Amino acid sequence: MTPLRSLGPEDRALLRRHLRAPILTFLALLGLLAVNVTLGATLPFAHVWVVELLVVTVMVAIILLVSMEVRREPPLVRLFAGLGFFWVAILMGMTLTDYLAR
Numbered sequence: 553m554t555p556l557r558s559l560g561p562e563d564r565a566l567l568r569r570h571l572r573a574p575i576l577t578f579l580a581l582l583g584l585l586a587v588n589v590t591l592g593a594t595l596p597f598a599h600v601w602v603v604e605l606l607v608v609t610v611m612v613a614i615i616l617l618v619s620m621e622v623r624r625e626p627p628l629v630r631l632f633a634g635l636g637f638f639w640v641a642i643l644m645g646m647t648l649t650d651y652l653a654r
Contacts, residue, residue, distance in 0.1 A: 573602045584611050605644075612637065 559567070588607045591600050617623050622633045 577614060580614055581611055584614075612640075639643060 584607050588604055588611075590603055591607070616633060616637060620633065622630055625633070
């Protein structure tokens, strides 16, 4: 394995290009997690759970599109990934309905 110092400028540029998306994805998810934790710890208003669910939805969308690389997949794979996301949304909605009805 070659150390990083022996890489040429073209190799370093290629490495930066390949690492840009994962690092930005990590930072975005970390920022959204901080927002979610802050909202959960401070409870600034009565229906803060709606905003928290929106933040979690954005986090799932980022993971689905960037980390799982669904954007570059064939249409059938995108369809099943979307259906899986929809199914999880149904399950979360049913759980939330049960929780709010008690």
